[in-house]
Amino acid sequence: MEQIEKININIEGRIYSVPKNMTVLEAARLAGYNIPTLCYWNHGQNSLASCRVCLVEIATARGGRLFASCVYPVADCPADKGFEIKISSPMAVRARRASVELLLSNHSMDCQPCPKNGQCELLHVSQVVGARPEQFLGAKTPTTLDELAPGLVRDTSKCILCGRCIERCKDAQGIGILGFEKRGFNTIVAPIGNRSFSEVPCLQCGQCIEVCPTGALTEHREIEKIDAAKAAGKYVVVQTAPAVRAAIAEEFGHRIGEQDGTGRMVAALHRLGFDRVFDTNFGADLTIMEEAQELVNRITKKQVLPQITSCSPGWINYMEFFYKDLIPNVSTCKSPHEMEGAVIKSYFAKSHNLKPEDIFVVSVMPCTAKKYEAKRPQNAAVNGLPDVDAVITTRELAVMIKRAGILWDELPEEEFDQDLLGQYTGAGVIFGATGGVMEAAVRTAYHTLTGKEMNPIEFKPVRGMEAVKVAEVEVAGITLKLAVASGMKNAKPLLDEIRAGKSPYHFIEIMCCPGGCVNGGGQPFVKPNLLPHEGPDVLDTYRQKRAAILYKIDEGLPLRQSHNNPDIQKLYKDFLGEPCSEESEELLHTTYVADRKAY
Amino acid sequence: MERITSPETLQKRIDECTSVFQAKIKGEGGKRAVVVCGGTGCIANDSVAIEEELVRLIKEKGLEDRISVNHVGCFGFCSQGPFVKIFPEDTLYRGVKVKDVAEIVEKDLIGGQVCENLLYVDPVTHEKVARQDDITFYKKQIRIALHGCSLINPDKLEESLGYDGFKALKKALTTMTPQEVIDEVLASGIRGRGGGGFPTGRKWQFAANVKADQKYIVCNGDEGDPGAFMDRSILEGNPFEVIEGMMLAGYAFGASEGYFYVRAEYPIAVERLQNAIKDMEAAGLLGDNILGTDFSFRAHLRLGAGAFVCGEETALLNSIEGKRGMPRPRPPFPAIKGLWGKPTCVNNVETLSQIPFIIREGASAFNSIGTEGSKGTKVFALGGKINNVGLVEVPMGTTLRQLIYEIGGGIPGGKKFKAIQTGGPSGGCLTEKDLDTPIDYDTLVARGSMMGSGGAIVMDEDNCAVDVAHFYMSFICDESCGKCSPCRIGTKRLYEMLTLVTEGKGTEQTLKDMEELANVIKAGSLCALGQTAANPILSTMHNFPEEYIAHVTEKKCPAHVCKNLMSYQIIKDKCVGCTLCARNCPVSCISASDVPARPMVPGKPALPGKFAHEIDQSKCIKCGSCMAGCRFGAIVKQ
């Protein structure tokens, strides 16, 4: 094992031996000190050292000065050279508190109705540093409230200029929609020209929301729409995406990866007054039927290849802004919840003698881009009605559950409603992890082309959190070349390859959020500052832990291939005919637009 | 010019150019030479036209072979410009106008007679002084950084070669190892002239110790301190010297690429630097294998774009990298990880301009000047309420009293000295009690100020200490990059509190809050801009507490500056009713009262229909036009 070089440092008078390449912040954590931080994020990915909250006094014989511990290398303050790190010197405590009080003086004071109440890192650190009321009152930077985009809301009155969102958008998606503008006190974080998200090529993926420490970036809530629909007497059907169950327990105090929330989630939904509680996994199975058939068609009829999945609206937005020339490559399949919505308003409605306009479909998604997706006119198959009427995030569902006073841990485990759309397979469940769609599709495509089930059922080369995964599978004499990418920055090289006519692949899965939907913009926040019971490296492990829940569910299910879902088989037999039939095309497939301007 | 490819060729060229240059300034063969100041200040006063007129007249008289005309860099004595100097007599003409050129040509250049009316008059002895070096402003100066300024034509490489240019480079490249160069600079004791005061040799040593495939030397020409124009003058007067200093730095710690970062507000300096680089490239003094050695060096020029914070070295590096000029946390220091992540030394223009002297003459020539802790000379830009506004280069250890009174000529108009602000917006003010302080990095800090880049603004009794602090705070707020909360929000809050005080709305609690906040901003900010932002406030509060108290308890501004606490008043029995003030007033708030005007000529009766005027205080915007134009002293500030 490689020997990590160590160094002795002096923290508050005690000597600690720590790895030499650490920062003072990390080393202090090892020594048992959790120095208050605010803008710091994920091993200093964006370390601007700008909030000046993590200040410590580093004292030498010539006196002490304050430094940001998140960037200060321990190598520069060895104990044997007389350096001492004082976390609680009077100067450090005062300055830390003043940094927070100054931020508060330029911040919205409406904490109670703020959607981040209870999960706000600024509020948390205010308490930790002992911020006093009404310090440094004065003028505030002019603010902007942007509610125009369906997925996201930007409120600069709550921004602390930490810069995490700027880096995240560049890091995850490679496009860098957000940036600092102006200088000094007037500085804001905004899309170019302080435009709305809806006026720039924002993917609405919500990755920025996931990192925002305050309520400056939040999702556009749709809970009120559900309340209104119920009040108006609509028949309200709810469906839940696979990734939701992998994380929802976290909203109720459980550790990441600890609990498969499926049963309790369904029980909660039953108690929230929905007329039907379905699983989007059914839609996922349906998507596989259609998409696998589409792939087989493209291969056998020598049509455009590679085929790229289309269930990630963040990716679809990216494609329509920047790669419209690749529209022929994108599968025409709607995403699972849209398919399910269309089926609910046609097949389900008919069998229950319900008028489609009386049905209100709610999707619980780990995603914010789906709030945009649901409003696309191309996703309105039945009488021009939207396939899905409202999309709420995992977080919004938790809000509804808490609002109803339901105690999560006392819920029994219940099953989804078995009513035409109740069955689902393990192939559908794994959609929530990167590589899941690909694996599910391979399980079915294999069967379609060979008439046999794949053995083993799992297709592990496409699992895991790497940026791009590449695999091959032999099917009926063809070597299918497959690629999986998550995060648009990682996917871009694959797209450029297709554009240049050099792509070797048959089928590519692209998910907008790095790691797949388990890391979606609508998932519970993973904020190390607010999760003291998780380890300090939680940001490195949470996606895998959530994905592991899904793979475990898949292993335990009796049905693991989409084509073996009896409700799916019945749907085709009684209603759609076969995958990619005319009925399927009308209900379950969509089109893309080539005229969206990037800027 | 033929390419210089070896030390021998360089020596030959130096010898040739030196004898030409010496011949010129010594007037060999009966020839005369005239130089015109081409610094920004004098150019604003038409010195280009003066040069053109000289050339024209000399040509007209067919004397081009006997009289050479050149423009040179800043003479430094800017309040007396434009300057024209004659060689070999060293006669210095001041305040020259285009219409004076004919006289200079006829009387002096041709006739050999001094033009008395264009000479400097000593304000104490009232005597005319002909030779530049006899003028008190110049007597105490030792020009190391300003070496060559006002002597050589900065657009001519041959004049630099003729006046010590590149001797140091030759010496270093042919007889010294890089470590020996660092050792010499260390021994000289030179500390960063940009304000930080960090020992230059130590900075180079850090960078030399790092192994890297590429290192950079960056010259900080983003002289942003208002009132500081040392670097501008050096670049305008002898850009070759700075480039040479940069090359010596590159040789010393292993940088083969150098970047100049110069403010865009200095177009003349930029142009001269650009031309100097081009000429040196053509001559083979920049590029591959300089003087036939293994040392290759390229110089590049990048411009600022109007951001004071880019004078901070890490913000400067970010700016070169095409980003917003926001500072980086240190460590890691630029010497370890700087421009594009490579080891980089950022040195000030003035620092680099003194390096050739150190190498050429030796460390002891430098460290024999100055004090224990601060060696060598420093260029100061004296400005504000002082008779001799301009640039001076004096040994460290010169006292403030000497600077202000002996060299600066004291306060104009017989007004009382109040304070001298050193270090710009990062510094503090020094008062009467500090006047005998020897100027030195550490003594100034001990007295609550700092050396800064060398800007020194003198204030008199008509300046309000609170108002000056308010001015500096407004500057800092404007120029704060906005990255860290103590500076971004803290300075704004400090400015708001100060505004309350200047408007008469502050209380004693305000003063207490200001001091507390100032200390927090000082302790918590990311970079030196924030860390020193509160210095003007702390310094003025410390030195002029009674002024602050007057503003908050009596709601009075003793210096009659703060607008809300002062007013312009017309003294009716001095007013002759000429109505000039009323006509000048931009808001037309001055009108006739019913008091008859005073006679314009004493003894004679007042003209009928003339009334003393009065100002409508409710409309007055306190612009001061009225008082500026009144020739009868009838308008005062109260």
Place this chain on the structure above:
Amino acid sequence: MNIKPEVKKGIEAICDSYANEPSPLMMILSAIQKKYGYIPLEVQEVVSEKTGIPVAEIYGVVTFYSFFSLNPKGKYVLGICLGTACYVKNSQQVVDKFSSMLGIEPGQTTEDGLFTIEAIRCIGACALAPAMSINGKVYPKVTPDQVGKIIEEYRKLGAEA
């Protein structure tokens, strides 16, 4: 706002001229500011396409530096120096006089597009305090009572041009 094809070509040419320089953004923007007088969003998009730098980053740089302007400036940019040496010699009053006579604040342009007032940073001509610079030409020792004449002079110049 659509930019004219020849302007687009001009901007692309500027980008090309710095293609071999590391991190050329500041130089590109300085050249565009110098040539066209301002750098609106549409121009930034062209630079982004050419250089691959995200538009939001370019916009952040343009709005950070005082020299870069999003909007066109007046024909005559009246830059009154507010450096310390000029300030203690009452250059603020000069600013105020211009402001009140032209009816605009520093940073704004008159409606006829003739004048922009700017309070500028020290131009290093401290012996000429209070100094001002109009379109790069430095004027020494400007006092409030000269303001009217200066405005007259440039109005006439503007009318003749």
